[in-house]
Amino acid sequence: MKRVTLSLLTLAAALSAGFFLTGCEKVKPYLETVKTALDRETEEEAAARKPLAEADIPPPPAPVKMEPVINKEARVSVLGYHDFTDGSSTNDMILNIDDFRSQLQAIKDSQLHVISMRQFLDWKQAKADIPAESILITIDDGWKATHTLAMGVLKEFGYPYTVFFYKNYVNVGGRSLTHDEIRELAANGATLSSHSVSHQNMSSRGGRSEADYDTWLRLELEESHRFLEANFGDTGAVVKTFAFPYGIYSDRALELAREFGYEACFTVNGKKTSWDTEDMEIGRYVVHGTTLANFDPALDFGGGSLTSAGRKLLAESRTETGEEQAPLVTVNPTPNSVLGNRLPLIEIDLSKLTGVDPASIILRVTGFGKVPHQFDNATGLLTYQLPQRLRLDTCGVQLTFRHAGSADNEVIGWTFQIDPIADYLSSDVTAPGKNDPLPADDNKAPAPESQSPTATPSL
Ligand SMILES: [Zn+2]
Known part of the structure; x- marks a missing residue:
């Protein structure tokens, strides 16, 4: 404030002097003079204040509490x-350990992040x-075998x-x-959490009175x-989370x-x-030992799991000299296209x-898991004919491979859609015959097991 007042006084004085001495038409040059005077004064004032400022450094401001920025659009697939x-006697609840390793590799290849329970909860709790x-x-x-x-x-x-644990x-x-x-x-990386005391169906009163049911639920x-x-x-590994036996619960249990x-x-x-999913009812994809029907949808984030390298391969790009070049890899059905055919031929041109x-190539298709593709080394063309009608209206394809230009695995992923009405109209053409587990007129695409795994007693 003091500085402004001084400056204004100086300005007024200089202007007055200018007017008195030379008249209005000479104001402009005098304003130049004034500006110089102001600049000089400012420097002088600054110099005058400097010792004071150094002697009287204000205390640093109190640290501002930074609220974490939460990605409320993030999504999590919970695998169960x-x-x-290590043998071959697998069933829904027993998975071969090599298949387990392949699944973790698929997660890694998709560049998806595996988070801990604490990280999950901290995100949910903002x-x-x-x-x-x-x-x-x-x-x-x-x-x-967990151990x-x-x-x-x-x-x-x-x-x-x-x-x-129960x-x-x-x-x-x-x-x-x-x-x-x-x-x-x-x-070794485990969080320990609860799975009841007795592993019974918590939605069932089992002949108990309401009061006894409450007592029993509390105990479990x-x-x-x-x-x-x-x-x-x-x-330090115990975290207060709970998995309902068989995934079954009642409102009272919640x-x-x-x-x-x-x-x-x-x-x-x-x-x-x-982020806004009800905390007491978090869904899980129960991974079965005999099929990838639940695992594949868990990894399918709608094409969003493309790696940056994979996006580049499928997109137009510019060379170092700025020329636009066609995508290095082309695929059919094309990304985000809508097909009228539930039995498409998948083609990927790697030429x-x-x-x-060739040994590094892994092709995965939603609902089919890892599939046996054909790759022609001479033409660089990779193909896979779907053997069964696609049940879902969205199909994701993921290709993992290595080539001379990449040090690490290259991952390409994309999705395409099925138009159920167009498929119905062309069902004569697309009806696959005896290999098809679904009747030819069943175009409503019943929800596969993956969407609502039924609880079985061994959960
Ligand atoms: Zn269980």
């Missing part, structure tokens, strides 16, 4: 596993951010995971885990967590879970989790790339 084997397309790995029940087989493979990839199947011999084994899991919900906290709380302070509860409803390694 159970038991593993405390920290996560990558836009993330995967959360969970394993239920506490089978011995003997899965732990090592997860460690190879450095992926965190959550194990849901109290009555901890340290009881057979194929249950000992306390020491659980501690080892905790020391609360004692399972207290047990983990009492035995493994010192590992209420009591919330009341007890569970940060999240998990079901077996295979769908993506959004513009040099040194494609």
Whole structure:
């Protein structure tokens, strides 16, 4: 303020002098003089104030509390596993460990991020951010193979995971885990969480009175967590989340879970989790040991899982001299196209790339998993004829391969759509005959198992 006042006084004085001495027509040159005078004064004032400023440095401002910026558009696929084997006797709940490794590799190749339970919860609670397309790995029940087989493979990839235990199947011999084994899991990337006490269907009163049902639900919900906290709380790996046995629950169970302070509860409803998904009913894709029907949709973020390199290969680009060049890789059906045919031939032209390694090629198609493609090394053309009608109206294709121009795996992914009406009209042409598990007139595309996995007693 003082400086402004001085400057104004100087300006007034200079202007007056200018008018008196030379008259109005000479104002302009005098304004130049004034400006110079102002500049000089400013410097002098600054010099005059400097010692004061140095002697009287104000305290630094109090740190502003930064609110984390949360990506509310991010989505998470939660995977649910159970038991593993290194043999061939797989079923819905028992997965071969090599298939498990391939699935983790597919997650890695898709450049999806695997987050821990704590990261997941912090994002849901708006405390920290996560990558836009993330995967959360969970394993239920506490089978011995979680320790003997899965732990090592997860460690190879450095992926965190959550194990849901039910109290009555901890340290009881057979194929249950000992306390020491659980501690080892905790020391190797596992979060420990609850899966009830007795692993019974929590939606059923089972002949109990309303009051007894409440008491029993509380025991299943609360004692399972207290047990983990009492035995493994010192590992720092116990997190207050709960997986409903068989994915089944009642409104009362949800209420009591919330009341007890569970940060999240998990079901077996295979769908993506959004930021605003109800915390007490988080869906999971239960991965079966015999089919990728649930795994593939979990990894399909609608073409969004393209790597930046993959996008570049499928898009027009500019050379170093600025000339526009056609995409290096072309595909059919083209990205985001709409087809009137549920039995398309997939074609990928890799002829513009040099040194494609045929052994490195992996082609995956939504609902079919890894498929047996044909690759002609001479023409660079890769093809795959769908053997069965596509059941979903959106189909995702993902190609992983290596070529001379890339140090790492190249991943290309895209989706195309099926127009159900056009498909109906052309069903004579597209009817696949005896290989088709669906009747030719069934164009409503019934929801596949992947969309609503039915709970089975071994969940
Ligand atoms: Zn279970």
